[in-house]
């Protein structure tokens with residue numbers, strides 16, 4: 001490997017760039033997790049995360065990647081053999097579905113084309129058919145990181161209500177929390193699942209569950225085996241800021257700093273910044289003459305954009321050219337779209353010039369990899385960014 005100067009561009013849609021402030025906050029001696037100082041830290045981060053989830057109810061912090069938080073949501077609320085209704089938005093929904101099968105739940109998977117979010121009408125009609133209420137939970141990925149589509153959770157809530165169905169609503173916000181507007185209480189979500197390494201700007205290693213009163217009651221009768229993931233086991237020590245087993249202390253220092261950063265900027269400003277960078281990126285993609293994978297404008301993701309390469313061009317070969325020449329990592333295509341798409345992450349601790357550098361790397365890489373395109377993408381994005389995202393909408 002040749003010497004690399006400057007910073008690596010980590011433009012995958014998670015893990016994301018960890019800001020220096022968060023790195024400095026973690027560079028701190030590990031303290032006694034049963035000692036008097038720890039409780040204060042624990043209470044601060046448990047309380048702080050409520051603001052990020054926009055909830056007044058309980059939040060649990062788990063020592064896991066996002067996958068562990070998926071599992072915790074299922075094993076705390078359900079019983080073996082329970083039906084769960086899931087929607088195939090892409091690879092992450094598919095993995096969650098496989099996890100539910102392995103846990104011996106009975107998932108019903110509504111098929112999707114990986115170019116749209118979860119269809120509220122399809123969910124409503126499937127729930128309306130379920131007269132006996134065999135379905136105990138509806139599981140939806142808010143931001144499908146494999147495709148760059150964002151499902152309309154408020155509309156999913158309305159669909160469940162319209163079908164007069166009592167199922168719990170479980171939502172994966174692993175790649176949207178802290179990047180895209182999400183409202184646990186207002187949207188009537190029962191369990192929201194989060195992870196540390198995407199919009200929250202932390203290294204991997206923390207998972208989150210935000211839990212409604214209804215989900216808390218469901219947990220009282222849940223029959224799934226659980227021990228490490230048990231909310232019940234966490235609830236007692238959490239009341240005073242402690243955890244039942246050794247928590248990831250230094251990640252919690254980082255989390256406290258990340259929550260401060262989100263609050264200093266203001267969540268609405270954070271979301272507006274992500275919307276602006278996503279729009280600039282889409283203008284670049286159109287300028288190159290390439291196709292955005294997501295087909296519904298209402299569902300464009302503000303956290304990442306998945307871009308289709310023309311038939312006969314391998315997205316992974318293109319990504320390799322970008323990595324070797326410009327020291328930038330782009331996201332690969334996953335599952336059904338492997339080799340066909342690359343993903344530009346534009347979430348987390350990110351600004352105009354980082355986005356400009358990212359798009360320049362893509363445009364230069366397209367040229368070097370011999371992918372047919374027009375050299376108009378960067379120019380279109382810069383024009384938009386230069387005007388603070390207030391330029392008149394492009395005619396394309």
Ligand SMILES: *Cc1c(COP(=O)(O)O)cnc(C)c1O
Pocket residue numbers: 014065066067068092141143144145172173174175195204
């Ligand atoms: C990253 C991601 C996951 C998986 O999380 P891990 O931290 O890799 O376990 C699940 N769902 C979504 C939407 C993701 O983006």
